Amino acid sequence: xxxxxxxxxxxxxxxxxxxxxxxxxxxxxxxxxxxxxxxxxxxxxxxxxxxxxxxxxxxxxxxxxxxxxxxxxxxxxxxxxxxxxxxxxxxxxxxxxxxxxxxxxxxxxxxxxxxxxxxxxxxxxxxxxxxxxxxxxxxxxxxxxxxxxxxxxxxxxxxxxxxxxxxxxxxxxxxxxxxxxxxxxxxxxxxxxxxxxxxxxxxxxxxxxxxxxxxxxxxxxxxxxxxxxxxxxxxxxxxxxxxxxxxxxxxxxxxxxxxxxxxxxxxxxxxxxxxxxxxxxxxxxxxxxxxxxxxxxxxxxxxxxxxxxxxxxxxxxxxxxxxxxxxxxxxxxxxxxxxxxxxxxxxxxxxxxxxxxxxxxxxxxxxxxxxxxxxxxxxxxxxxxxxxxxxxxxxxxxxxxxxxxxxxxxxxxxxxxxxxxxxxxxxxxxxxxxxxxxxxxxxxxxxxxxxxxxxxxxxxxxxxxxxxxxxxxxxxxxxxxxxxxxxxxxxxxxxxxxxxxxxxxxxxxxxxxxxxxxxxxxxxxxxxxxxxxxxxxxxxxxxxxxxxxxxxxxxxxxxxxxxxxxxxxxxxxxxxxx
Numbered sequence: 001x002x003x004x005x006x007x008x009x010x011x012x013x014x015x016x017x018x019x020x021x022x023x024x025x026x027x028x029x030x031x032x033x034x035x036x037x038x039x040x041x042x043x044x045x046x047x048x049x050x051x052x053x054x055x056x057x058x059x060x061x062x063x064x065x066x067x068x069x070x071x072x073x074x075x076x077x078x079x080x081x082x083x084x085x086x087x088x089x090x091x092x093x094x095x096x097x098x099x100x101x102x103x104x105x106x107x108x109x110x111x112x113x114x115x116x117x118x119x120x121x122x123x124x125x126x127x128x129x130x131x132x133x134x135x136x137x138x139x140x141x142x143x144x145x146x147x148x149x150x151x152x153x154x155x156x157x158x159x160x161x162x163x164x165x166x167x168x169x170x171x172x173x174x175x176x177x178x179x180x181x182x183x184x185x186x187x188x189x190x191x192x193x194x195x196x197x198x199x200x201x202x203x204x205x206x207x208x209x210x211x212x213x214x215x216x217x218x219x220x221x222x223x224x225x226x227x228x229x230x231x232x233x234x235x236x237x238x239x240x241x242x243x244x245x246x247x248x249x250x251x252x253x254x255x256x257x258x259x260x261x262x263x264x265x266x267x268x269x270x271x272x273x274x275x276x277x278x279x280x281x282x283x284x285x286x287x288x289x290x291x292x293x294x295x296x297x298x299x300x301x302x303x304x305x306x307x308x309x310x311x312x313x314x315x316x317x318x319x320x321x322x323x324x325x326x327x328x329x330x331x332x333x334x335x336x337x338x339x340x341x342x343x344x345x346x347x348x349x350x351x352x353x354x355x356x357x358x359x360x361x362x363x364x365x366x367x368x369x370x371x372x373x374x375x376x377x378x379x380x381x382x383x384x385x386x387x388x389x390x391x392x393x394x395x396x397x398x399x400x401x402x403x404x405x406x407x408x409x410x411x412x413x414x415x416x417x418x419x420x421x422x423x424x425x426x427x428x429x430x431x432x433x434x435x436x437x438x439x440x441x442x443x444x445x446x447x448x449x450x451x452x453x454x455x456x457x458x459x460x461x462x463x464x465x466x467x468x469x470x471x472x473x474x475x476x477x478x479x480x481x482x483x484x485x486x487x488x489x490x491x492x493x494x495x496x497x498x499x500x501x502x503x504x505x506x507x508x509x510x511x512x513x514x515x516x517x518x519x520x521x522x523x524x525x526x527x528x529x530x531x532x533x534x535x536x537x538x539x540x541x542x543x544x545x546x547x548x549x550x551x552x553x554x555x556x557x558x559x560x561x562x563x564x565x566x567x568x569x570x571x572x573x574x575x576x577x578x
Contacts, residue, residue, distance in 0.1 A: 010038070010115070011056035017042070031084045031114045032139045046138070053115070054136040062088060062111050062135035063503060065142070067149050071108050074128050077227070081155030083120050084113040086145045090135065107131040113139035141503035143196075151227040152213070153189035157182050183236040187244070190224070191271070191286070192264055197222075200288055200329070204241065206234060206281035218456045218513050219329055219572075234281060241284050245273035253277055260286075272356060289358055296338050301331070302514035302558070310519050311448065315343050318390075320447035321410045323397075325422040330572075331454045331515055332419040333358050336393055339417060340364060343391065352393040353380045369395070378402040385409055394418040400435045407437060407445040424551065425451040425520030426539035429530055443522065443530040451518040451551060453572040455564045456510035462502035463509065463562065465495035476566045480552030480573065490560070497562040514563050516554040516573070 015023055022041040029037045039049045054061045071087035080086065090109035108130045110116075116134045124132055190213060194202050199215035199222075206212075211234045213224040230237075242249045245258030260271040272287040298308050314322060322339070324332040337359045340350060344363055352361070355369040355377070367384070369375050377394055378401040384392055385405070396419050397403045410416045420428050428449045432442045470491065477487050499509020520543050522530070529539055544550065549557075555569030 011053070013056050014038075014053065032143050034114045035139050050136060050138065057115050057136070059115075059134055059136050062090065062137045065111050065137055065145055065503065067145055068109065072149055074108070075124070076127070077150040077154035079123060079127070080146055080150060083123070084139065084142055084146070085110045085116075085120070086142055086149065088135070090133070107133045109133045109135060111135050111137040111142050111145070113137065113142040138503040141506065144506045147193065148225050151225045151230070152193045153186040154227040156185035156189050157227050157229060157233060180236060183233055183240050186233065187237060187240050188264060191262060191269070191288075193224075194288060195267055195269070202286040202288070204237065204284040206278060206283060208280060211237065216329075218510065219454055238282050238284060241273065241286075242275065245271075247273070247275065252282055270356065289356055296334050298338050298342065301335060301338055302563070303517060304557070307517055307519060310521070311339070311450070312342065314448045314521075315339060317415060317447060319410055319413045319415055321406060321416045321418065321445045322447060323418055323420055323428050323449045325420045325425060325428050325449060325451045326453060327421065329454070330452055331513075332452065333395065335450065335452060335515070336417050336419065337361065340391070340393060348390045349388060350391040350393070351384050351387055351389045352395075353377055353384060354393070354395040376402075378405055381405045381409070385414075389414060391415045392417070396420070397432075400437065403432055403435050403437050407441050410445040411441070422451070424536070424540060425449040425518045425548075426543055427536045428520075429539060430536045433530075433533060439530050439533055443527045446522060449520040451520070452515050453551060453555075454513040454515055455555065455558065455568040455572055457512045457514045457563055458497055458499060458565065459502060459505035459509055459511045461504045462500040463497045464500050466498040467495055468493055476570065477556065479570060480556055481550050482553055482556045486553065486556065490556070493560070496559060496565075498565060510568075514558060516551055516558055516569065518549065518551045518554060520548055
């Protein structure tokens with residue numbers, strides 16, 4: 001067992017380099033967050049600090065962790081979660097190394113997110129007589145292995161904890177939630193894990209013989225490992241979620257909607273909750289909206305300098321409509337928020353109409369639509385026009401009424417931002433005409449249309465160049481519509497980056513997402529085509545002849561620079577899009 005400084009859970013040599021305040025911060029942090037706190041204190045990368053910490057403690061750093069299935073059942077889930085440790089396979093079989101010949105017992109190897117201490121060792125010895133061998137590992141990977149092997153919230157459902165108080169009960173003493181503490185804690189663990197995984201949605205789906213839980217992470221649904229005894233708590237979990245969302249728990253035949261104000265570990269979430277009855281039980285979906293979420297800039301969205309230049313030139317216009325198109329979950333609201341922040345200033349009155357409000361923008365007047373009481377996008381937009389706005393952001397143009405008011409607003413001296421659900425940028429023009437808007441109004445009002453998709457970003461820690469299969473390359477380029485000089489340059493490449501998988505990306509090969517964009521701006525020729533009600537394909541062909549870069553071509557640029565892969569771009573860009 002390494003010798004730790006008595007006042008802080010650190011080797012004395014490292015503790016001496018920190019201030020009293022920094023040592024206190026590390027000591028008070030949860031075990032899985034202590035390495036992060038140490039990195040912040042030393043202002044150095046995690047990989048370097050992990051190696052230095054292990055060396056100072058006389059431990060090694062374990063990578064490419066593989067759980068030891070024979071040892072997994074030895075420890076209770078509660079203990080594993082509490083100490084953030086996981087039994088792992090390590091090195092050759094004990095018979096060949098014989099590190100403990102006197103005991104003639106194979107040691108148990110543990111990966112730990114932080115340095116072990118005497119308390120941890122004492123607890124483990126109550127469950128196993130085997131010698132303990134410790135290895136430091138990336139905390140995120142240790143935690144992920146615990147979830148994979150024991151299930152999210154498994155430490156909560158293993159036994160009750162009467163001392164646990166639900167987050168909302170701490171804030172509202174008058175509301176007493178009379179529920180089993182294990183279920184209360186489990187639901188909090190599921191939501192907290194979703195926040196850690198940067199999930200946008202959580203789905204509780206009752207199935208035959210199981211309660212399935214899935215997160216939507218980076219646009220993909222990911223099954224969540226759950227405790228083996230979860231089905232026994234299914235009804236209590238569903239009731240708990242409905243109570244949190246202030247729903248009628250006795251009504252199980254009709255769909256219901258609600259919202260949860262979730263506060264935990266310094267995170268404030270506005271969670272939209274929806275229930276629908278199924279043949280087994282109510283299926284519940286949670287949409288997570290982080291009220292304090294860090295806003296994206298145009299750089300962080302993944303826009304190139306040329307794309308930013310095209311958009312910024314229009315953002316300076318005093319009037320007109322800027323549309324962002326794409327399917328649900330393609331980042332349209334995030335892009336509009338970035339545009340608002342770009343132009344936000346004290347001499348502009350900016351009003352937004354949203355459903356829901358995903359980002360708070362300082363200095364901007366933000367309105368939430370409430371269709372249940374008659375406050376729709378169209379109705380809200382009518383009232384906003386009486387508020388002397390300079391810039392209006394409408395969350396979505398869903399109908400002819402909203403479209404007509406937005407166009408009228410743009411033609412009377414307002415800059416209007418909004419979104420539409422279309423496959424590509426030129427399709428927004430024909431969609432508005434199909435809604436019943438006169439073509440001359442559409443052509444006069446629309447200044448810019450941006451179609452976008454989100455693709456997963458390659459993990460920069462583990463992605464590696466791989467040789468290119470030229471035949472496959474030509475096929476993929478053809479699907480993406482990459483021709484001419486770009487295709488010639490692609491043929492000259494020897495390799496492109498591919499996903500590998502490591503502890504920091506949880507073995508997926510990807511971390512985060514980046515946008516690909518198609519920017520469509522009407523010129524005189526296209527203006528005439530709109531008046532003649534030409535098809536989307538004709539408009540797109542004309543736009544490409546005039547230099548518009550398609551989603552496929554934008555995706556190729558991200559592939560070529562090592563940000564993503566063909567598989568990712570092809571997943572979100574269909575042949576029709578290209």
